Amino acid sequence: MRLVIARCSVDYVGRLRAHLPLATRLLMVKSDGSVLVHSDGGSYKPLNWMSPPATLRVSEPDDADRAEGITEVWTVQHAKSDDRLVISIREQLHESSHDLGVDPGLVKDGVEADLQRLLAGQIELLGAGFTLIRREYMTAIGPVDILARDAEGRTVAIELKRRGDIDGVEQLTRYLELLNRDPLMAPVRGVFAAQQIKPQARVLATDRGIDCLTLDYDAMRGVDDSASRLF
Amino acid sequence: MRLVIARCSVDYVGRLRAHLPLATRLLMVKSDGSVLVHSDGGSYKPLNWMSPPATLRVSEPDDADRAEGITEVWTVQHAKSDDRLVISIREQLHESSHDLGVDPGLVKDGVEADLQRLLAGQIELLGAGFTLIRREYMTAIGPVDILARDAEGRTVAIELKRRGDIDGVEQLTRYLELLNRDPLMAPVRGVFAAQQIKPQARVLATDRGIDCLTLDYDAMRGVDDSASRLF
DNA sequence: AATTACATCTCGCCC
DNA sequence: GGGCGAGGTGTAATT
Incomplete structure (x- = not known):
């Protein structure tokens, strides 16, 4: 350099x-x-x-x-x-x-992928009786972050964001619309989960019958102690 | 520094x-x-x-x-x-x-990449018989990039993007929904125009009855030679 | 190589 | 201050 x-x-x-x-x-x-x-x-x-x-x-x-x-x-x-x-x-x-050599690179923790892994392992955070169907459920318009089943046996599509704003609600709405066209899967309800949910996003989600869930990443990381041993 | x-x-x-x-x-x-x-x-x-x-x-x-x-x-x-x-x-x-002082800052010259100005001047790219109503047509939820009239006299709302992805289709959908509430204007159809349109965006647009138009910026710039004389 | 979605995005703008 | 849109986006993961 x-x-x-x-x-x-x-x-x-x-x-x-x-x-x-x-x-x-x-x-x-x-x-x-x-x-x-x-x-x-x-x-x-x-x-x-x-x-x-x-x-x-x-x-x-x-x-x-x-x-x-x-x-x-x-x-x-x-x-x-x-x-x-x-x-x-x-x-x-x-x-x-200056001769700097090749850099070993950055190790990150706390990005959306980490949130998804943690929530999939603690799916009961969504409510008693919830079970995981799968992560990254592929559809024609993109992957649904998490697909789960609630205590009543109904399918639930979960959209995960670090910061939840209107775009995320729109995205989940599109997935729900598509999934509900499949008679074998319908009715599918939605949950919008994020570390922080913007007021406008919460209003829009509620208006569309989508539940909101605020995630405490530190608490989730504490439960999964493999994450806390990262550093 | x-x-x-x-x-x-x-x-x-x-x-x-x-x-x-x-x-x-x-x-x-x-x-x-x-x-x-x-x-x-x-x-x-x-x-x-x-x-x-x-x-x-x-x-x-x-x-x-x-x-x-x-x-x-x-x-x-x-x-x-x-x-x-x-x-x-x-x-x-x-x-x-090192003492660098305050920087005078960057002067951007080609930023207005006025795709919008060019398309407004070449509105026939949308089809024979198209006429321009106006650019930046204001609505309660923001400006429609271009409003035009097709050969059959129907109003057409055009959303312009450099890179056309799903967000742009959503934006145009919101405009169309609003404009079609006005009985004097309805029915309004939509055209999604961009230099490059992502496959998922094209699928969504088509599903909603929105036409897609891929724009060749260089060709449009060549037609309007005032742009090529900018520098 | 091309596509897709995320980002400690950054950077404007307007309200 | 938040919300929205664009970027010479960059970056990593996946196809």
Whole structure:
């Protein structure tokens, strides 16, 4: 990885066009040819960038550029598209190179897949007498997160979200509509389960006869102690 | 902005939990307290990060950490939530600080990719005899992208997307439901137009009697040469 | 390789 | 502040 602090202007041409006026920025060149242009603020998204795979070519400025004080022109060309980033450098204030090696990568816990695994193992959270039919029940319009059977023997489709908003209710509604067309399966009722359910989503779900269930991930993780031994 | 290259492990606890095993990485500390942990690959997204506003506290390792070779512990605490990033540093290979100033920010030129403007000007793409009623036709639940009239004099609501997926079909369905409540306007039919339409979206649209239209942006741009003269 | 759905999405906009 | 829509989305899993 190469780190450069430079006064520069940047132009991107590709799926859109974008321009960064002259200012001092961090240029990060990664070993796969990708380049990130960061300012001293904002969040993790760079001001501008080129995704890998890409190649960086450093060239001399032409006469017009030189007259404007540009000392070096970086052309970062994407390997598989016409996307191009051109960095015009006026002054290089810092430069260093570092060998970082390959990163072992991130281990995550608490994403939707973890929620689904936990709820499938604690299906009684939905109510006494509930039994699991299966996870990821495939339909023509996508997989139903969890299919279960309630104490009365009725089929229940469960849609799981980390944050439950209107889109999730719409999704579950489509599944219910489809499943209820199957006379062998109908009537199927729905449960919308999420760590947090937005008020509007709750209203919409209730209006459509869909039950809402707020999940306590920490408590569920505590019950399944294989999860708590992850770290 | 402070740049540190260090052998470190990282733990994030907040909306989820995540762990980065020991490796050499770039730590970028921005002046708003945000921290980015980058490896020498991937794309612009860091391996882990803390969004601003946040505060960085550097502390001595406890005895257990010291025994494992940790020399410094960085705790990055988000100012408005319980999100926390803990960086355990074994070895600091590089350190530098830079004053970048405030960035003037990005100027996007081609952002308006005005598919809508182009289609409104080439409304005959929808079929012979189509005429434009208006763009951004306001309703109580939001603007219909384009409202047109077909050769038979019937009103047509058009939803435009760059990438057409199920959400767009749902959106158009809500508009159609509303517009068809108006006896002066009903019956209104729908057209779902996008550069690319996902199979599931096409199935749903067809099932609801909504026509699908795939748009060739480059061809449309070629017809309207004012667009090709933008730059 | 292409498709699909999730994301600590981020980033605007408008209300 | 929340809600909605778009992104040069990125990313992982599955087909």
